[in-house]
Amino acid sequence: MSTLQVDVWRGAEAGRFQRFEVPREANQTVLDVVTYVQRRLDPTLAYRFACRVGMCGSCAMTVNGVARWTCRTHVAKVAGDGRLEIGPLANLPVIRDLATDMREFFDKWARARGSHAPTATRRDDFARVPPASPARAAADAGIECIGCGVCYASCDVVAWNPDYLGPAALNRAWTLANDVRDGARAERLRAVAGDAGCHACHTHMSCTERCPQAIAPTASIAGLKRATALAVLKGEL
Amino acid sequence: MSPRAEVKLWIAQRASAAVLALCVVVHLVVIVYAMRGGLSAAEILGRTRGNVGWLVFYGGFVLAAAVHAPIGLRAIATEWLGWRGRSLSVAVHLLAIVLAAVGLRAAWAVFG
């Protein structure tokens, strides 16, 4: 049975990679590897996981330089030469080892006005929204985001521009901008316009490349660019 | 800068890009055509001297470039040099004015 050479980040922003030898199994995910290290080799290793079946996004880490869900990354796919490098997600402060501080990620979500502003009450009838309508189709294309942070960690503009709201927050704002029941459209467009918002996106498309839910935040951000431009030209922004 | 102003910058960048796309295609075709067998002042000026069409074309080309290039450089300055704020804004505006001035001078020079 062969072994894996696994370099795991230890420490915070300042730290180093620590090498472990982990037995290689026939069916093994990167999360299995991290779990093995923490349970059998070094109990002081800090890492996050929850569902371990690709639904919650908690186990997102940097594997061989690329942000991924570790529970859905087979070792066979990424450790061709028997070597793995596992680190915390990029663009976020490191609490310890593989766990990052996600507060700014969610703060930016709020700053992008990424929450629904209701217009109906319990006394009103249900809203009727045809699923095939263009607005609903646009919203549905981005609605499956679970806030895992992979896109945010993959985005270089986030690294270069500390104020940039990032792909996830902007994608959520776009889904809400297309929600016919929402009442905060003008306010939301104002929140996502400008150097900290959608206009800082340079279409690197790393977010779209890496999103485990196959969402294309680039498409959503392009939509926001069009929507804000239209709003300015119509005098609404 | 207000969100409104930043949106207008984006619109200006895309609009000038569209204008430049047309101008550059024409310019590239002309360059490739004109450069066959070498280039001389007489050849260039023979085409442009007294030609109002070329003057308008190159004048518009210059103005579009004077809008487009500084906005692009601004993005590079903020993201790769960490340069932000008032001093950058002044520098970018200055660059736009200088490009427009030197460019329009050149367009006028070949018009004669």
Add this chain to the structure above:
Amino acid sequence: MRSDFRARSHPAWWAFLVHRLSGLALALFLPFHFWALGQALAGPAALDGFLAWTERPLVKAAEWGLVVLLAAHLAGGLRLLALEFLPWRDWQKSLLAAAAGLTIVAGLALALAL
């Protein structure tokens, strides 16, 4: 933690880099280009003097390089306008190939003309 080159190894990122670097090079070149043409104000002789200088092989190579950069920036820019304004399609990667192709065509055309 910062990302490194491994996070950037995909085509759309390279397209961005080509677009940004070509734009930077053209922006730096443009004032010089305007100044050179402005030499015509001093009369055809001054412009011819300058044009004689451009006959040197290294300058010719640089000119060819600039045209390729211009074509690359244009093609990349058209791709961006398509991505931002046209409905999203799954074949955007083909847009990138088309942009690269256009650039090569322009470069070849000029190479033959030179």
